[in-house]
Amino acid sequence: MEEYAETHGAPPSYFVLTMGCQMNERDSETIAGLLSGMGYAPAASKDEADFIAVNTCSVRENADKRFFGLLGQIKKLREARPGLVVAVCGCMMQQRHIVDEIGARHPWVDIVFGTHNIHGLPRLAMGAVLGKARAVEVWDEGGDIVEGLPARRGSPFKAYVNVMYGCDNFCSYCIVPYTRGRERSRGAGEVLKEAKALARDGVKEIMLLGQNVNSYRGALSAAGGVADFPELLLMLEEVGGLERLRFMTSHPKDLSDRLIDAFRRRKTLCNAIHLPVQSGSTRVLGLMNRGYTKEGYLGLLEKLRDASPGIAVTTDFITGFPGETEEDFRETMDLAERARFDSAFTFLYSPRRGTPAAEYEDRVPAGDKHRRFSELVGLLNAISAEKNAARLGRVERALVEGPAKTGQGIMSGRTDSGRLVNFAAPEGLAGAMRDIRITEAKTFSLFGELLPMEGGSAGEGRAAAGPCEVPDRGGREGRRREGRPADGP
Numbered sequence: 001m002e003e004y005a006e007t008h009g010a011p012p013s014y015f016v017l018t019m020g021c022q023m024n025e026r027d028s029e030t031i032a033g034l035l036s037g038m039g040y041a042p043a044a045s046k047d048e049a050d051f052i053a054v055n056t057c058s059v060r061e062n063a064d065k066r067f068f069g070l071l072g073q074i075k076k077l078r079e080a081r082p083g084l085v086v087a088v089c090g091c092m093m094q095q096r097h098i099v100d101e102i103g104a105r106h107p108w109v110d111i112v113f114g115t116h117n118i119h120g121l122p123r124l125a126m127g128a129v130l131g132k133a134r135a136v137e138v139w140d141e142g143g144d145i146v147e148g149l150p151a152r153r154g155s156p157f158k159a160y161v162n163v164m165y166g167c168d169n170f171c172s173y174c175i176v177p178y179t180r181g182r183e184r185s186r187g188a189g190e191v192l193k194e195a196k197a198l199a200r201d202g203v204k205e206i207m208l209l210g211q212n213v214n215s216y217r218g219a220l221s222a223a224g225g226v227a228d229f230p231e232l233l234l235m236l237e238e239v240g241g242l243e244r245l246r247f248m249t250s251h252p253k254d255l256s257d258r259l260i261d262a263f264r265r266r267k268t269l270c271n272a273i274h275l276p277v278q279s280g281s282t283r284v285l286g287l288m289n290r291g292y293t294k295e296g297y298l299g300l301l302e303k304l305r306d307a308s309p310g311i312a313v314t315t316d317f318i319t320g321f322p323g324e325t326e327e328d329f330r331e332t333m334d335l336a337e338r339a340r341f342d343s344a345f346t347f348l349y350s351p352r353r354g355t356p357a358a359e360y361e362d363r364v365p366a367g368d369k370h371r372r373f374s375e376l377v378g379l380l381n382a383i384s385a386e387k388n389a390a391r392l393g394r395v396e397r398a399l400v401e402g403p404a405k406t407g408q409g410i411m412s413g414r415t416d417s418g419r420l421v422n423f424a425a426p427e428g429l430a431g432a433m434r435d436i437r438i439t440e441a442k443t444f445s446l447f448g449e450l451l452p453m454e455g456g457s458a459g460e461g462r463a464a465a466g467p468c469e470v471p472d473r474g475g476r477e478g479r480r481r482e483g484r485p486a487d488g489p
Contacts, residue, residue: 010041011039011040012040012041012050013049013050013051014032014036014040014041014043014050014051014052014053015042015045015046015048015049015051015052016028016032016035016052016054016055017053017055017070018055019054019056019067019090020055020056020057020059020063020091022160022207022209022248023162023165023180023211024056024090024091025154026160026162026209027089027090027118028053028055029151029153029154030118030149030150030151031053031055031118031121032151032152033149033150033151034118034119034122035051035053035121036150037122037150038122042152046074046077047077049084050081050084050085051084051085052074052084052085052086052087053087053089054070054071054086054087054088055089055090056088056090056091057090057091057092058090058092058095058175058352059091059174059175059176060347060350061350061351062350064092064098067088067092071088071102071106071109075108078108085110085111085125086108086110086111087109087110087111087112087113087124087125087128089112089114089118089121090115091114091115091175091180092179093113093138094115094116094178095178095179095353097353099112099136099138103136107134110128110134111124111125111128111136112135112136112137112138113137113138114138114139115142115179115180116138116140116141116143117138117139119149120137124137142165142166142181142184145165145184147186147190155401156201156203156431157202157203157204157205157430157431158203158205158207158399158401159198159205160206160207160209161191161194161198161206161207161209162186162208162209162210163185163186163191163209163213163218163229163232164183164184164185164186164210164211164216165180165181165183165210165211166180166181166182166183166184166211167180167182167183167212168182168212169212169253169289171278171288171289171290172287172289172355172356173321173349173355175352175354176211178354178355180211183211185218185219186218187218187220187221188218188227188232188235189221190218191208191218191232192235192236195239196239198242199240200241202241204241204242204243204244204399204431205243205245205399206236206242206244206245207246207247207248208232208236208245208246208248209247210249211249212249212250212251213229213247213248213249213250214229214250214251214256214259215251215254216228216229218232228256228258229259230256230258230259233245233247233259233269236268237266237267237269242268243268243399243433244268244270244399244416245269246269246270246272246418249276250273250274250276251276251291252275252276252277252290252292252296252297252300253290253292257303260304260307261307263304263307263308264307266308270416270417270418271308271310271311271312271416271417272311272312272314272342272416272418273304273311273313273314274316275304275313277316277317277339278316278317278318278321279318279321279324279332280294280328280331280332280333280335280336281324281328281329281331282294282295284321284323284324284328284331287322287360288321288357294331297335297339298338298339301313301339312342312417312418312419313341313342314342314343314345314418315339315341315345316344316345316346317332317345317346317347317380318346318348318349319332319346319347319348319372319373319376320348320349320364320368320369320372320373322349322363322364323362323364324372326368329372329376332376333375333376336379336380336383337379340383340387341383342417343380343384343444344380346373346377346380348373349369384443385442388441388443388446391419391438392440393437393438394437394438395435395436395437395438395451396415396416396419396421396436396437396438396446397433397436398433398435398436399413399414399431399432400412400413400425400429400430400431400434401413401414402430404422406422409424410422410423410424410425411426411427411429413436419446420446421436421438421445422445422446422448423436423448423449423450424449424450434450434451434453436450436451437451
């Protein structure tokens, strides 16, 4: 790297493209940290980089198509700059047929690695840089969790923190247990140590990540003892300097009364939860191997709203699952109407090779699948718009994230319950917690006016509701995110 810098007058640069969920986003922060530690500097775009890493997602079929389309673009860059090093990694690489296809159709890719051996990137990268030797190294199992890896964070005041990896649920449509492996929890002390360090560095909001945080079981110490997720939340709520705590994602079958009670007693825990339902039909939920019923799910919502009035509940739906009848879909519409979600991510079912559902023969016709999708989205959006309209005139406490995409002089932030709000303010306000009076409501966002600090803080109020959407960290230097906003149970 030093020789390169002397020859070119600057260090070599990298660019990481991220497809998929927050777990991938967090992995990309580690990849960026490892490359930075090797002497690479972040590039403004892939067109300018000397090292490109593509962190892939395998949850949806469209992600596969986007990935191979992206490889076609990168191949042109490689042909123009033969010294460019290209690495592909992430969930797609845990599928043998994908790795085989890359070898057959894209032999110019230098490095292939999976979700379990990110820490080995420096060794693989040096081999590619020094000898241009192609390296394919994908582990089938995760093994022990490697702590202390560097990270180049996407924000100075918001951070992702993994609490566990993998999933043991084996929902019939989901590829995650096969690409991320079985559940492995980080020690509670390690999570707490990372949170304290982030708070000392000025981070105000932490999002705890896991495929199913409700199954967290982390060692308390080397001497023994295990903490569950409610216990971990209690420990993290005592971290000085930390103002907000979120988590994603919760599986309904493991949502305990103790975790629900954590919202009742919350200090920094945000008043929002992402609780994927996937279908409103108990019969389809059985085919999906979800482990709960429609009425059981609605009962959980009732408990949550009793414990913390105004809690924002967001969810995921899949339409057109194999065997879904019109009656099943009507059950889904009924659940959506009764649940009154603050927002929802809705997807057309797509078969994933290697999952049980991919072998189901009772496929829903494409026309019916798309019609149901449109009808469900219409209902969910109408409910979101109605809930937004109820915010007019209220004062919301927002963490200012940065310039909005709506125009110059406009900043954006997120409320306690996760709703996006735009308002006129100077750019220097990023990272501050400020009160905003809501003056306009749209389906997916709010607009408001910044209140002067001298006026006192009316606060958002514990009854605030709004969609806990995934943070959009636009303008990230050296990285770009693609794909769906959330993957979870």
